[in-house]
Amino acid sequence: xxxxxxxxxxxxxxxxxxxxxxxxxxxxxxxxxxxxxxxxxxxxxxxxxxxxxxxxxxxxxxxxxxxxxxxxxxxxxxxxxxxxxxxxxxxxxxxxxxxxxxxxxxxxxxxxxxxxxxxxxxxxxxxxxxxxxxxxxxxxxxxxxxxxxxxxxxxxxxxxxxxxxxxxxxxxxxxxxxxxxxxxxxxxxxxxxxxxxxxxxxxxxxxxxxxxxxxxxxxxxxxxxxxxxxxxxxxxxx
Amino acid sequence: xxxxxxxxxxxxxxxxxxxxxxxxxxxxxxxxxxxxxxxxxxxxxxxxxxxxxxxxxxxxxxxxxxxxxxxxxxxxxxxxxxxxxxxxxxxxxxxxxxxxxxxxxxxxxxxxxxxxxxxxxxxxxxxxxxxxxxxxxxxxxxxxxxxxxxxxxxxxxxxxxxxxxxxxxxxxxxxxxxxxxxxxxxxxxxxxxxxxxxxxxxxxxxxxxxxxxxxxxxxxxxxxxxxxxxxxxxxxxxxxxxxxxxxxxxxxxxxxxxxxxxxxxxxxxxxxxxxxxxxxxxxxxxxxx
Numbered sequence: 315x316x317x318x319x320x321x322x323x324x325x326x327x328x329x330x331x332x333x334x335x336x337x338x339x340x341x342x343x344x345x346x347x348x349x350x351x352x353x354x355x356x357x358x359x360x361x362x363x364x365x366x367x368x369x370x371x372x373x374x375x376x377x378x379x380x381x382x383x384x385x386x387x388x389x390x391x392x393x394x395x396x397x398x399x400x401x402x403x404x405x406x407x408x409x410x411x412x413x414x415x416x417x418x419x420x421x422x423x424x425x426x427x428x429x430x431x432x433x434x435x436x437x438x439x440x441x442x443x444x445x446x447x448x449x450x451x452x453x454x455x456x457x458x459x460x461x462x463x464x465x466x467x468x469x470x471x472x473x474x475x476x477x478x479x480x481x482x483x484x485x486x487x488x489x490x491x492x493x494x495x496x497x498x499x500x501x502x503x504x505x506x507x508x509x510x511x512x513x514x515x516x517x518x519x520x521x522x523x524x525x526x527x528x529x530x531x532x533x534x535x536x537x538x539x540x541x542x543x544x545x546x547x548x549x550x551x552x
Numbered sequence: 553x554x555x556x557x558x559x560x561x562x563x564x565x566x567x568x569x570x571x572x573x574x575x576x577x578x579x580x581x582x583x584x585x586x587x588x589x590x591x592x593x594x595x596x597x598x599x600x601x602x603x604x605x606x607x608x609x610x611x612x613x614x615x616x617x618x619x620x621x622x623x624x625x626x627x628x629x630x631x632x633x634x635x636x637x638x639x640x641x642x643x644x645x646x647x648x649x650x651x652x653x654x655x656x657x658x659x660x661x662x663x664x665x666x667x668x669x670x671x672x673x674x675x676x677x678x679x680x681x682x683x684x685x686x687x688x689x690x691x692x693x694x695x696x697x698x699x700x701x702x703x704x705x706x707x708x709x710x711x712x713x714x715x716x717x718x719x720x721x722x723x724x725x726x727x728x729x730x731x732x733x734x735x736x737x738x739x740x741x742x743x744x745x746x747x748x749x750x751x752x753x754x755x756x757x758x759x760x761x762x763x764x765x766x767x768x769x770x771x772x773x774x775x776x777x778x779x780x781x782x783x784x785x786x787x788x789x790x791x792x793x794x795x796x797x798x799x800x801x802x803x804x805x806x807x808x809x810x811x812x813x814x815x816x817x818x819x820x821x822x823x824x825x826x827x828x829x830x831x832x833x834x835x836x837x838x839x840x841x
Contacts, residue, residue: 364732390734402729404722414715415722416733460734 317342317495318363318394318464323372323382325355325362332358334519336372339512340464340495345486347510347527348499351541355519356499357399360466363497364396365389376463391418393463397470401449403441403456410437412452416459426455429485447478454485464495471502483509503541507531515540559808560801561687566776567800568696569759573773574780574792575703576748581786583724583744587647589774590630591752593657596770598623598753599760600661603671612674620753626657627749628742635741639727654771661767673765676757692758697797699758703751704789720744776800776820782827799823 318340325333333355340346350356362369365386374382381389386396404412413426427434430451436444441452450470457465467486471479479502487509490496500506507513507527515523515530515537523530523540530537573591580588602619606612630653638646665671677691711717720740723730731737756770763769776799783795799820806816 366728366732386728386731387734387736390732396732398729398732402726404725404729406725407718407721411718412722415719415730415735418734456733 317376318497319373319375319378320363321373321375323359323362323374324370325358325367326370327358327367331370332519333362336516336519336521338497338514338521338524340497341512342463342495343490343493344511345490345496345498345509345527346512346514347506348497348514348516349503349506349537349541350516352501354516356516357468358519359516360396360468360497360499363466364394366396390460390462393461394466395457395460395462395464396466397453397457397468399468399472401446401453403444403449403452405442406440408438408440409433409444409448409452412441412456413459416456418459418461421459421461423459426459429458429488430455447474447481450474450478450482451485454482458489462494464497465489466497466499468499469501470498471500471505479505503537504531517541555808556805557685558687559804561684561689561693561804563800563802563804563807564693564797565690565696565759565762565800566803567797568693568698568700569755569773569796570776570780570799571700571793571796572696572703572755573752573777574784574796575700575707575789576752577774577777577781578784578786578789578792579703579707580744580748581781583720584631584634584741585643585646585724585727586634586650587643587778587786588630588748589647589650589654589778590657591748591777592756592774593654593661593767593771594626594630594749595623595752595756595773596661596767597626597657598749599673599756599765599770600665600671600767602757603665603673603760603765606674607672612676616676616754616757619757620750623753624746624750627745627747627752630749631742631745634745635738639741654774658768658771661771665767668766671765673760675761692762696755696758699751699755700793700796704793707789716740716743775824776803779820779823779827782824785831795823 320336320338323333323336324331336359338346348356361367363374365384369382373380376393379392381392404415413423417423432448433451433455436448441449444452470482483505486496486498498506498510507530510527513523513525513527513530514521517540577588577591580586598619601622602615605615605618634646638649677695679691680688681691681694682689711721719735723735723737723740727737760770780792780796780799784792803816803819806819807813
């Protein structure tokens with residue numbers, strides 16, 4: 315079932331088009347991976363989806379409810395969670411306090427600690443003193459406690475050791491297996507494709523590939539060509 | 553000696569007010585990241601609603617409540633402008649905007665209240681509370697200091713023991729991250745502006761009879777308030793409280809010494825200058841090395 319449906323979305327920065335006519339979906343129980351070189355528009359796309367920056371055109375709907383004009387807080391309460399790039403923990407709050415900020419009705423702190431037991435022994439530690447991996451776990455766990463329907467994750471592997479990235483990817487896969495719709499923006503294509511279901515590749519603000527993750531993983535040459543932003547290929551029909 | 557003590561004790565009322573205004577300034581800065589130059593002007597707006605109603609013959613305590621409500625609403629209005637139009641601006645831009653709003657509020661306030669026209673400001677808490685070393689300590693002194701201490705304690709408790717306080721601390725650290733988690737950022741920001749507006753108004757109502765109660769004079773009490781906040785480095789409520797009270801006492805002492813009494817209004821500026829120079833000492837040492 316499609317939880318997030320994005321149609322013909324365009325986003326500008328400083329009045330210049332950065333994302334143009336993007337269509338994508340994120341389905342319950344699946345991970346949609348968004349790939350692309352630096353500057354392709356991936357982060358701008360997520361910021362437009364969560365309402366950090368306004369969209370110039372198109373629609374964003376969760377379970378049929380259009381949210382493109384709503385404030386970020388409203389989108390969050392409608393079930394859209396965004397794990398931003400850069401591990402945006404509340405630095406002066408402890409791990410436990412970070413989680414309590416996001417605790418929505420019906421959510422339980424135990425869910426967060428069950429996903430990342432590593433955080434349990436660090437619950438009284440200020441978030442600024444956590445390691446990079448622990449901070450990334452914390453922001454994912456924090457987003458989980460908002461009871462999201464759709465989880466947007468931006469570059470969670472940036473600056474982290476491979477073993478931590480694998481740990482995080484496993485956790486994200488588990489969230490999807492539990493029914494969450496995940497939209498994952500990632501630089502490390504191979505790893506993301508290995509846990510993803512559907513892949514989108516962006517180049518110069520447009521989706522130039524829309525298809526199956528497994529298929530793209532088996533065609534490294536095509537992925538390489540798409541990454542380099544070479545010849546634009548038509549999006550695969552579904 | 554007794555004259556000095558009398559002057560120092562006389563400065564306690566002003567000190568309590570500076571402390572409360574300073575603590576409100578720190579509260580606003582820590583939670584919504586604004587160095588607020590309009591703090592005292594917001595309080596002055598509420599105080600002049602009290603004066604207008606009192607002069608029109610309304611009973612005193614309902615007028616006080618109406619004044620506090622007006623101060624709260626003025627605070628919320630200023631907060632609305634700041635959060636709607638300058639929410640993502642830099643700290644220096646926000647500070648500059650509050651300076652512009654201060655000028656605007658003073659202009660409107662002076663126009664509406666008849667400029668320097670003397671007003672009949674009722675003394676809310678007349679009389680002496682107790683004697684200290686032979687000097688009368690007024691109820692107003694005890695009340696302003698008590699109010700400042702109360703606000704400091706309540707601020708600490710509110711921020712550290714309640715969910716709303718926790719959300720405010722998150723909001724102060726990363727406003728967008730907080731909003732992305734569904735924290736009602738605008739509502740909480742307006743709550744901060746409203747709360748500080750109410751406390752500031754009540755403090756100014758107590759101190760106004762001892763000052764020349766015109767809109768400009770009351771609005772410019774923001775200078776000693778920000779000096780007190782600087783003593784607390786815009787972080788510590790307790791250091792700000794101590795700084796505000798000390799500032800009032802020093803002003804009181806200065807008023808009893810003939811050679812310096814005419815310069816006592818410059819004392820807050822000296823404090824600001826001293827704290828800024830002190831805070832830069834490490835940079836200077838680093839440069840020298």
